[in-house]
Amino acid sequence: MGYQQFTHRRVSVIYDDELVGSDCEKLFQPAWLARASGGGQVQRGTAVMFEYNGIQLVFKRYHRGGLAGRIVKKTYLYSPLADTRMWREFNMLREMREMGLPVPRPVAARCVSLPPVAYRGSLITERVADSQTLAEALCQGPLDEGLWEALGALIARFHRHNVYHADLNVHNILLAGGSDWYLIDFDKGAIRSPLSRQDAEGNVARLRRSLDKEAGRLPGFRFSEENWQILLDAYRAKMAT
Incomplete structure (x- = not known):
């Protein structure tokens, strides 16, 4: 098998x-x-x-x-x-x-x-069960601090495994069961040895642009600068360990 x-x-x-x-x-x-x-x-x-x-x-x-x-x-x-x-x-x-x-x-x-x-x-x-995109979740209401921390740590986890996501945006991040994060759509992505700091930072910057774009486009989209700082702090802490 x-x-x-x-x-x-x-x-x-x-x-x-x-x-x-x-x-x-x-x-x-x-x-x-x-x-x-x-x-x-x-x-x-x-x-x-x-x-x-x-x-x-x-x-x-x-x-x-x-x-x-x-x-x-x-x-x-x-x-x-x-x-x-x-x-x-x-x-x-x-x-x-x-x-x-x-x-x-x-x-x-x-x-x-x-x-x-x-x-x-x-x-x-295979479809990720009981999931919605980050964009869909933020249109339903704000996410708690723990979820933003977990997302920042997860992105760092991928980067520590040298994974480059070519289009990290709010539609390619899934929240499953209200508590577990997944990344999807790795078209044009790569596992690089090693992943450069420039590429890792580019992934993070791409996500921020996506959040800002949808905050100005989607009704009820709940995203704040405080949310981003929590994610970023968790990401940096995980990358530093």
Whole structure:
């Protein structure tokens, strides 16, 4: 039991055989996903939630950004399979879970090569139970000091394991069960040896920008300078140990 991989024609799939079987490629088909999710559509920036064999799962498709993304939204210049975005994120999640870090369990990834030089792909992860994003939580009311401290310490914990999150924002942080923090969406992230101080500080600064942005955009968003200082103090204390 463990992780299995197969390739047929131009399609490659890697999957966790403790959760899904070799027929898991059907989970990536838009028509099947629409039925399983109650009408969910595979769109840019939108995760599709669905259930399979009693397990709550999350599907996402990788999309190009920037100017190139306006022309070819779902394909990328071809890379060796191990370097494709979905393979990298799948394996990064595996490695972080082996470190004991709170991230979603990777379930399956699919890459389709598009000769001569392009590919597209998708990733399926296990949904974090009883969770909401940091943005959603702050729209419901203020968080207590202990949660801000725990979040600061958690970010430091990832950084002490040399994990770089390419887009640490309020939508990529989950609060589960009202007390446990998770980080999600590690597309373009990396485990670096070592993680530079500049990259670590860049992650923290990115989160602050996200908090400020949503504080000015979302009704009822409860975030204060005091909250940030608690998070920052906890982060620095953990990094110093």
